[in-house]
Structures are given as C-alpha cells and as structure tokens.
Amino acid sequence: MTRSFDIVVVGAGPAGIAAACAAAEHGQRVALLDDNPAPGGQIWRGPRTAHRDAVSRAKERWLHRLQQNAAITSLHGCRVFDVAGDGLLAAEQNGQRVELRYSKLILATGARELFLPFPGWTLPGVYGAGGLQAMVKAGLPVRDQHVVVSGSGPLLLAVAAYLREAGARVAAVCEQASWSRLLRFGASIAPTSRLWQAAGYRWRTRSISFRASCWPVAAHGSKKLEAVTLSNGVRQWTVTCDLLACGFHLVPNTELASLLGCALQQGFVTVDALQQTSIANVFCAGEPTGIGGLELSLAEGEVAGLAAAGAIHAAQTHVPRRDRLRSFAAQLATTFALRPKLRSLPEADTIVCRCEDVPWRTVSQYTGWRTAKLQTRCGMGPCQGRICGSALNFLLEWTPDSVRPPIFPVSIASLAGPTAPAQAERSAIQEN
Amino acid sequence: MTDTVRLTVNGRTLAVPTGATVAVALAIAGDACRTSVSGEPRAALCAMGICFECRAVVDGALHQRTCQIVCRDGMEVRTE
Numbered sequence: 001m002t003r004s005f006d007i008v009v010v011g012a013g014p015a016g017i018a019a020a021c022a023a024a025e026h027g028q029r030v031a032l033l034d035d036n037p038a039p040g041g042q043i044w045r046g047p048r049t050a051h052r053d054a055v056s057r058a059k060e061r062w063l064h065r066l067q068q069n070a071a072i073t074s075l076h077g078c079r080v081f082d083v084a085g086d087g088l089l090a091a092e093q094n095g096q097r098v099e100l101r102y103s104k105l106i107l108a109t110g111a112r113e114l115f116l117p118f119p120g121w122t123l124p125g126v127y128g129a130g131g132l133q134a135m136v137k138a139g140l141p142v143r144d145q146h147v148v149v150s151g152s153g154p155l156l157l158a159v160a161a162y163l164r165e166a167g168a169r170v171a172a173v174c175e176q177a178s179w180s181r182l183l184r185f186g187a188s189i190a191p192t193s194r195l196w197q198a199a200g201y202r203w204r205t206r207s208i209s210f211r212a213s214c215w216p217v218a219a220h221g222s223k224k225l226e227a228v229t230l231s232n233g234v235r236q237w238t239v240t241c242d243l244l245a246c247g248f249h250l251v252p253n254t255e256l257a258s259l260l261g262c263a264l265q266q267g268f269v270t271v272d273a274l275q276q277t278s279i280a281n282v283f284c285a286g287e288p289t290g291i292g293g294l295e296l297s298l299a300e301g302e303v304a305g306l307a308a309a310g311a312i313h314a315a316q317t318h319v320p321r322r323d324r325l326r327s328f329a330a331q332l333a334t335t336f337a338l339r340p341k342l343r344s345l346p347e348a349d350t351i352v353c354r355c356e357d358v359p360w361r362t363v364s365q366y367t368g369w370r371t372a373k374l375q376t377r378c379g380m381g382p383c384q385g386r387i388c389g390s391a392l393n394f395l396l397e398w399t400p401d402s403v404r405p406p407i408f409p410v411s412i413a414s415l416a417g418p419t420a421p422a423q424a425e426r427s428a429i430q431e432n
Numbered sequence: 433m434t435d436t437v438r439l440t441v442n443g444r445t446l447a448v449p450t451g452a453t454v455a456v457a458l459a460i461a462g463d464a465c466r467t468s469v470s471g472e473p474r475a476a477l478c479a480m481g482i483c484f485e486c487r488a489v490v491d492g493a494l495h496q497r498t499c500q501i502v503c504r505d506g507m508e509v510r511t512e
C-alpha cells in the first residue's frame with residue numbers, strides 16, 4: 001500500500017511532534033510515524049499523568065495540539081526500514097509493508113543510550129538508565145527494589161528521581177564525570193535550568209547518595225543481577241541490588257539519514273539555519289543534529305516543520321531561541337565526555353556483541369569494524385551494531401560502517417513488497 | 433476499562449497493569465526473554481526497540497521485540 005503526503009515526519013518524539021504540528025498548521029498534509037506504540041518519543045513515553053511538573057505540562061500541551069489537528073495522520077508501531085525510491089520510504093506496520101510518498105521529509109529519529117560492555121552487563125536486571133525508566137513507565141513495579149543508577153549524563157538524576165517516586169530504593173547514583181566538570185556545568189545552566197529540570201531534581205534526590213567520578217566495573221549474579229561492583233579509580237566496592245540502570249549518555253539515531261545520503265559531521269546530521277540537510281527536500285530536527293534535550297528538540301522541530309511548509313519567515317522567528325539552546329548542547333558534550341579509563345571496562349571474556357555473543361578477546365584483535373564484522377559476526381545480528389558498534393566507536397575508536405538497508409530487520413514479505421524491489425524503485429522514479 | 437489485562441507467559445496466567453508492555457510482563461513473571469547463542473539468559477536492556485534483547489514469541493509470531501508491544505487480554509507469550 002502506498003500513501004502520499006506533503007510532508008512525512010519520521011519519529012514522534014518532541015521534535016517530530018513539533019515539526020508535524022507546525023507544518024500542519026501551515027496547510028500541509030502530514031504523516032507522523034513512529035516505531036513506538038504511542039507518540040511522545042523517549043521523554044514523553046508512557047501514560048498521560050496529572051503531574052504538574054514542566055515536562056508533564058509540555059507533554060499535555062503538545063499532545064493536545066497534535067490530536068487537535070486533523071491534517072496529521074499518526075502511524076504508530078510503524079518503522080521506516082528502507083528508501084524505496086525518490087521521495088518514497090518503505091515502512092513496516094503490523095507485519096505489513098507500507099510505502100510513504102513525500103514531497104518533503106523531516107527526520108526526527110532521536111537518540112539511543114550508549115551502553116558500554118563490562119563483566120556481567122548481559123545479566124537480566126541490568127538495564128539502560130533510560131531503559132529502566134521506560135520499563136517502569138510501561139508498568140514494571142519497582143517498589144522496594146534496590147537500584148543502582150550509573151553511567152553518565154543528566155539523565156541519571158532524572159531517572160533516579162523517577163525511580164524513587166515509583167517506590168524504588170535508590171542505593172546510589174554514580175556519574176563517571178568529575179565534580180569539577182559537573183560544577184562548571186551546573187553554574188552555566190543555572191539561568192536555563194528548565195532544561196533537564198536539573199534544579200528541580202536536586203531536592204528529590206537529596207537523600208540519594210550521588211557520587212561523581214564513579215562507575216560500574218562488574219555486575220554479579222547467576223541467572224539475574226544480584227550485586228554490582230563500583231569503582232572510583234582508586235578503590236572498588238560491591239553493592240547488593242536487584243536492578244542496575246546504566247547508560248553512558250546518548251548517541252544519535254542517524255541510520256536513516258545516512259541511508260538517504262545526508263551529510264554527517266562527527267556523527268551528527270549536518271543542517272543549515274532552517275534545519276535542512278545536505279539534501280534539498282530532507283530536513284532533520286532533534287537529537288540526530290546534536291544531543292541537547294527537550295527544549296532544543298522542540299525548537300528545532302518547529303523550525304523544520306515551518307521551513308518544510310515553506311513558512312520561512314515564521315521559521316526564522318524561532319531561530320534565536322534554537323541557537324541559544326544549542327550552546328547548551330555543546331556544554332553537555334564537554335561535561336559528560338567519557339573518561340578514557342572506561343576503555344578498559346571489558347575483560348577478555350566480556351561479551352561485546354550481545355546478538356552474536358562475541359567476546360572482547362575476539363573483537364579487539366581486529367583493526368577495524370569491517371574486518372571484525374566479517375571475521376567474527378560482531379554487529380551482524382538483529383540490532384545491526386546499534387549497541388556494539390556505538391560501544392566500539394568509543395572503546396577502539398572504530399568508525400561505523402556505511403549503512404545498508406534494511407535499517408531494521410523486517411519480514412521477507414515486507415522486504416520484497418508488492419513488487420520486486422528493483423521494479424518498485426523504477427516505477428517510483430518514473431512517477432516523479 | 434479494567435486496570436489489568438490477563439495473558440499467559442510460558443503457560444502461566446498473569447495479570448499485568450493495562451498498558452504494560454510484554455517485556456514488562458516477562459520481567460514480572462521473572463522469566464528471561466531469550467537464550468543467547470552461547471546459552472545465556474537475556475532480558476530487556478534498552479526498552480526502546482533498539483537492542484533486540486527482549487525478543488520472544490508473541491501469539492505465535494517469532495522474534496518480536498516485546499518492549500514495543502502492549503499486552504492484550506488473552507495474549508500468549510513464549511520465551512525463545
């Protein structure tokens with residue numbers, strides 16, 4: 001089935017929602033699609049609550065604005081896996097292939113957590129930091145569970161506060177960045193502290209022990225997690241816990257942008273002042289252009305949506321706010337830069353590629369991603385290297401391989417489509 | 433609308449909060465989602481559809497990312 005729209009927005013997080021609303025309010029017929037079962041992306045995941053904090057209020061406002069707009073077709077549980085031709089994307093929804101034709105495309109594919117391998121990280125009970133938060137938002141009870149939150153990034157405090165509110169006993173929050181970096185960061189964001197709601201979390205996390213320059217070195221347990229060993233570089237100690245929430249900040253989802261041929265710089269999608277990529281009818285907003293949090297994703301989404309709708313003047317009015325927020329993104333990157341010591345986290349038999357169970361001993365013999373992949377199957381499993389590739393990018397400074405379709409595993413039926421792929425592509429090009 | 437849904441996980445009936453994902457149901461049941469190629473138990477990691485560690489059989493469909501699927505009454509889930 002092929003459906004045609006003026007604008008297709010991939011990703012229904014804050015950036016995608018803002019882009020879709022802005023474009024639809026300027027007369028465009030918009031499709032907003034997301035792999036998740038509901039709109040909201042990472043931060044606005046889960047049921048709508050009566051919470052009165054800034055994040056919930058913004059969520060309510062934007063979801064309301066989205067639902068009010070009849071010009072937006074929302075497609076959920078729908079993920080784009082390939083480029084089917086010029087101005088045509090291939091997606092899968094409910095196991096079926098859907099083709100989406102667009103005049104303009106807005107990529108708002110967000111970011112994922114960076115996971116680093118250490119002994120025991122494959123045990124059930126070890127989650128990402130945002131990962132555990134997402135599980136709790138999706139109904140996992142954590143009351144009276146002992147949890148250690150660790151890794152890096154402003155997300156850790158947000159997650160710790162959230163878990164505590166859900167009744168968990170947060171034994172410790174361990175941030176690998178040093179106090180001196182954190183203090184510099186804290187001072188600089190004070191005027192814009194709505195971002196990441198940093199200040200607001202302080203009181204809630206007051207009775208939680210927060211350690212800087214501290215990271216996990218091993219998770220223990222037979223069939224599931226039972227304890228975690230932490231280190232501050234000088235000494236190590238072990239904490240008993242039921243759950244470990246561990247993520248080392250975020251990496252952008254740039255696979256679709258790469259597949260389309262958009263230019264990237266240092267791992268991020270390059271955009272101009274109006275969020276246009278190196279391809280004229282493709283725009284990009286939110287985390288793929290730089291990790292900057294909610295407010296920046298919203299601002300970029302509005303600029304991209306308006307610019308794609310041809311409302312250039314209106315788009316320009318949001319530019320100064322967006323540029324202010326971008327300076328915050330740069331500070332995030334320096335504050336939470338990973339310490340080189342974390343490169344020694346994996347031990348010889350630590351699994352690096354979780355899909356194919358390839359240990360560090362084997363992977364680290366190779367000099368680059370391509371040969372390691374061919375020789376060891378590292379990164380050849382269903383996650384297509386999204387977990388181990390990002391880790392190896394840090395651990396061994398391997399640059400990622402070029403992206404090949406499908407960017408997500410799909411059924412053979414979806415892959416082939418109604419016609420053979422080559423034929424589909426030809427007819428798509430002719431129609432344009 | 434009731435506030436729980438009932439499904440079976442590896443043959444056992446389980447009630448979970450409405451809106452819970454299948455990955456959550458598996459965690460509540462205490463079951464790992466899959467066994468890795470070298471025989472290790474694995475469960476959800478990212479909870480956002482990226483890592484594929486939460487794969488299980490949902491209503492007969494193999495290799496489903498259970499973190500992206502919301503539980504429905506009568507659903508049958510098996511671990512891989």
Ligand SMILES: Cc1cc2nc3c(=O)[nH]c(=O)nc-3n(C[C@H](O)[C@H](O)[C@H](O)COP(=O)(O)OP(=O)(O)OC[C@H]3O[C@@H](n4cnc5c(N)ncnc54)[C@H](O)[C@@H]3O)c2cc1C
Binds near residue numbers: 010012013287
């Ligand atoms: C778990 C988590 C918690 C966070 N908590 C906070 C917080 O408390 N405060 C804060 O300021 N920031 C937080 N962040 C950072 C957060 O990413 C941003 O604030 C904001 O959500 C980014 O919005 P976005 O729209 O750019 O991306 P996202 O919210 O990541 O949305 C991107 C969406 O694109 C979808 N997608 C990607 N690829 C495809 C595809 N091929 N097909 C279909 N859909 C696709 C994804 O499913 C996702 O829903 C959090 C991040 C994570 C990962």
Ligand code: FES
Binds near residue numbers: 475482483
């Ligand atoms: S937990 Fe990672 S894909 Fe489901």
